Amino acid sequence: MGVRPARIAQDCSHFLACLLGALLIGLAGSLHAQPAQGSLRLGTGTEEHEYNGIWLRRLYAEAARRLGLQLQVVIAPAKRATVMTERGELDGEMIRARAYAEAHPEMLMIDVPLVTTVFAIYARDGASKANSLAELRQTSGQVVFRRGVQVCEDALRAALPAERIAEVVSAENALKMLERGHARYLCDMDSAVNAVRSRVGETLLGSRLFSVGDATQLYPFLSARHTSLAPRLTATLKSMRAEGLIERYQADALRQLNSSAP
Numbered sequence: 001m002g003v004r005p006a007r008i009a010q011d012c013s014h015f016l017a018c019l020l021g022a023l024l025i026g027l028a029g030s031l032h033a034q035p036a037q038g039s040l041r042l043g044t045g046t047e048e049h050e051y052n053g054i055w056l057r058r059l060y061a062e063a064a065r066r067l068g069l070q071l072q073v074v075i076a077p078a079k080r081a082t083v084m085t086e087r088g089e090l091d092g093e094m095i096r097a098r099a100y101a102e103a104h105p106e107m108l109m110i111d112v113p114l115v116t117t118v119f120a121i122y123a124r125d126g127a128s129k130a131n132s133l134a135e136l137r138q139t140s141g142q143v144v145f146r147r148g149v150q151v152c153e154d155a156l157r158a159a160l161p162a163e164r165i166a167e168v169v170s171a172e173n174a175l176k177m178l179e180r181g182h183a184r185y186l187c188d189m190d191s192a193v194n195a196v197r198s199r200v201g202e203t204l205l206g207s208r209l210f211s212v213g214d215a216t217q218l219y220p221f222l223s224a225r226h227t228s229l230a231p232r233l234t235a236t237l238k239s240m241r242a243e244g245l246i247e248r249y250q251a252d253a254l255r256q257l258n259s260s261a262p
Helices: 005-032 051-066 078-086 098-103 133-137 150-159 171-180 190-200 229-242 245-260
Strands: 039-044 070-075 092-097 107-109 115-117 119-123 143-146 165-168 185-189 207-211 216-223
Touching (some): 039 051, 051 070, 051 092, 051 190, 115 190, 119 171, 119 190, 150 185, 171 185, 185 190, 216 229
Antiparallel strands (some): 092 216, 107 216
């Protein structure tokens, strides 16, 4: 007995629908794996008028241009930037410490160090004599760190009881907590603390006590979705470094800040 034409039409319709669905899923996955609409959307905690904010934006704008992409900068606290990247709202982050890669294996570290920084403990006043994390443990009072700053979080949780540690959203909030007596110590990058002071003035309290670990290099990070973009960005940044552009942009940023100083 032959197959009826109606059955043939039904089977063909079902096959075409499945084929179309598979193609759409594949297309969606391909689009999701690349920066949307030719853009490179990066998160950062730096403001555009700060030293690091000025030269990093210039660096990434040129890198994006060479890659045929349009740079989009999103200012977000460290922890929020991580969440946004995980959700696909960001393609990556401008700079993070190597420890970030160990805590977030879903991120791709671009092996081109862009800046070296030092993490440190700051005190509400100069009365504290702590010179190490071991000595800090013998003190009292709350210790705060900026949410998402992995080096500080790891160091503090290894040295202090959990009830003494608290997270804050920004370095400015942390310094204001010191000033108002809501916290006694802060762990953060020297550059982050100095950036806040340069923006709001030296009135904020906070005496530097000691460094946490050695000087740390900071790297670009991309979402693991961008496995094809990562080697291209790596090659581009290495080329720009060889051309002396990183040092040039840093020097230009410093001159810009000095020229605008009162």
